[in-house]
Amino acid sequence: MSLNLLIAGFGGQGVLFMGKVAAYTAMVEDKYVSWLPSYGPEMRGGTANCSVCIDDKEIGCPLISEPETLVVLNRPSYDKYVNAVLPGGHIFIDSTLIDVTCERKDIHVHYVPCTQMAQDSGMKQLANVVMLGNVLKETGFTTFDVLCKAMEQCVPPKKKDLLEPNLKALKLGYEYQG
Numbered sequence: 001m002s003l004n005l006l007i008a009g010f011g012g013q014g015v016l017f018m019g020k021v022a023a024y025t026a027m028v029e030d031k032y033v034s035w036l037p038s039y040g041p042e043m044r045g046g047t048a049n050c051s052v053c054i055d056d057k058e059i060g061c062p063l064i065s066e067p068e069t070l071v072v073l074n075r076p077s078y079d080k081y082v083n084a085v086l087p088g089g090h091i092f093i094d095s096t097l098i099d100v101t102c103e104r105k106d107i108h109v110h111y112v113p114c115t116q117m118a119q120d121s122g123m124k125q126l127a128n129v130v131m132l133g134n135v136l137k138e139t140g141f142t143t144f145d146v147l148c149k150a151m152e153q154c155v156p157p158k159k160k161d162l163l164e165p166n167l168k169a170l171k172l173g174y175e176y177q178g
Helices: 015-028 075-084 114-120 124-139 144-154 157-175
Strands: 003-010 032-039 047-055 069-072 090-094 108-112
Touching: 003 015, 003 075, 003 124, 015 032, 015 047, 015 124, 015 144, 047 075, 069 075, 069 124, 090 124, 108 124, 114 124, 114 157, 124 144, 124 157, 144 157
Parallel strands: 003 069, 069 090, 090 108
Antiparallel strands: 003 047, 032 047
16 A cells, blocks of 8 residues: 655644654654655744655655645645646545635545544544544554554653553544534
8 A cells, every 4th residue: 555645734623743643653663764854943833745756665755746645724725736636536624713615526526524523522633633533534544553552662761651642643533424
């Protein structure tokens, strides 16, 4: 299974962390991986995106201009990237923050109210992780167990108390019926 994933949103939404966890799944499974973050000078509030490539063979270029899978966490990112998704690909839209209906008929569109789901569950800072759980469910880029192991690697020891909420957020997104 390969994954060419582009995640885009505002700084502070966890775009880079979401990409890092997805990338770590490849390391757990001993696959080739690239993780390429991109953000403006403002870490919080500026635009951010992250390219993640996972494959069984070497990756030639870490930059993704035509993603097979796109996650958008804000409207400017949707407007910028929606037409770049390859036919047959997936787009995941945070429907809490993006009030739009995708007109493309050649891609799989997933409306996930991850921000609202995270807030309703008392995990308001974990909308990105909720979304990642749903991306796994819909694309099958790895297994849920491997994604949990990757999360364990990405949550630093000094923030160990955040591991359980992150795992709950993954499960919440994975179980979401859209």
